[in-house]
Amino acid sequence: GESVGLHLPTLSVQEGDNSIINCAYSNSASDYFIWYKQESGKGPQFIIDIRSNMDKRQGQRVTVLLNKTVKHLSLQIAATQPGDSAVYFCAETYTGGFKTIFGAGTRLFVKA
Amino acid sequence: DGGITQSPKYLFRKEGQNVTLSCEQNLNHDAMYWYRQDPGQGLRLIYYSQIVNDFQKGDIAEGYSVSREKKESFPLTVTSAQKNPTAFYLCASTTVGQGYTEAFFGQGTRLTVV
Numbered sequence: 001g002e003s004v005g006l007h008l009p010t011l012s013v014q015e016g017d018n019s020i021i022n023c024a025y026s027n028s029a030s031d032y033f034i035w036y037k038q039e040s041g042k043g044p045q046f047i048i049d050i051r052s053n054m055d056k057r058q059g060q061r062v063t064v065l066l067n068k069t070v071k072h073l074s075l076q077i078a079a080t081q082p083g084d085s086a087v088y089f090c091a092e093t094y095t096g097g098f099k100t101i102f103g104a105g106t107r108l109f110v111k112a
Numbered sequence: 113d114g115g116i117t118q119s120p121k122y123l124f125r126k127e128g129q130n131v132t133l134s135c136e137q138n139l140n141h142d143a144m145y146w147y148r149q150d151p152g153q154g155l156r157l158i159y160y161s162q163i164v165n166d167f168q169k170g171d172i173a174e175g176y177s178v179s180r181e182k183k184e185s186f187p188l189t190v191t192s193a194q195k196n197p198t199a200f201y202l203c204a205s206t207t208v209g210q211g212y213t214e215a216f217f218g219q220g221t222r223l224t225v226v
Binding site: 008032036043044045046089091099103104 | 118143145147152153154155157160200202204206213214215216217218219220222
């Protein structure tokens with residue numbers, strides 16, 4: 001949903017386990033959804049995207065799931081590694097739109 | 113290489129001063145954005161611009177100003193009216209129109225009031 005000044009939720013996982021990061025989006029008209037990864041002191045970087053006519057898309061070690069019925073998006077990271085430790089943001093936008101709305105973000109800690 | 117560049121990386125401001133953060137992109141993107149990020153928090157939209165010579169306020173525009181005289185450039189001025197300017201500032205750009213609009217981010221400017 002809309003990005004607000006809230007403290008980030010945190011997810012802590014053991015190295016090698018799978019991680020699931022969840023996000024609720026706000027606009028029913030949104031038809032593109034994106035996950036970004038932000039490492040400390042850097043700008044966010046694109047991970048994976050999904051269009052609203054899909055409910056699942058897979059990348060390298062990552063899978064995004066989209067449930068339009070409940071306006072929910074999730075990012076699954078397989079075999080989580082220490083380098084996956086970062087803040088993850090979901091974002092929504094729509095065809096022809098120019099304003100990307102970011103979720104509040106989730107901080108992922110990977111324990112070795 | 114195409115990309116989006118923010119400068120400086122670190123900026124110190126005395127209370128009562130205005131400072132300007134630079135953002136330049138060579139991606140030929142129409143839309144540009146400024147976000148503020150406080151420690152441990154998400155992104156909050158300050159201003160955005162869809163086209164040259166046009167911009168709109170975001171969620172937290174008070175105390176900030178922008179200009180968009182060129183497509184490639186979208187500088188942000190943090191004015192003395194911004195009561196708590198210490199934060200990490202991120203600039204982003206996207207395409208506009210049909211199709212996918214992934215945002216490309218700069219590496220950020222960390223502003224500290226001294």
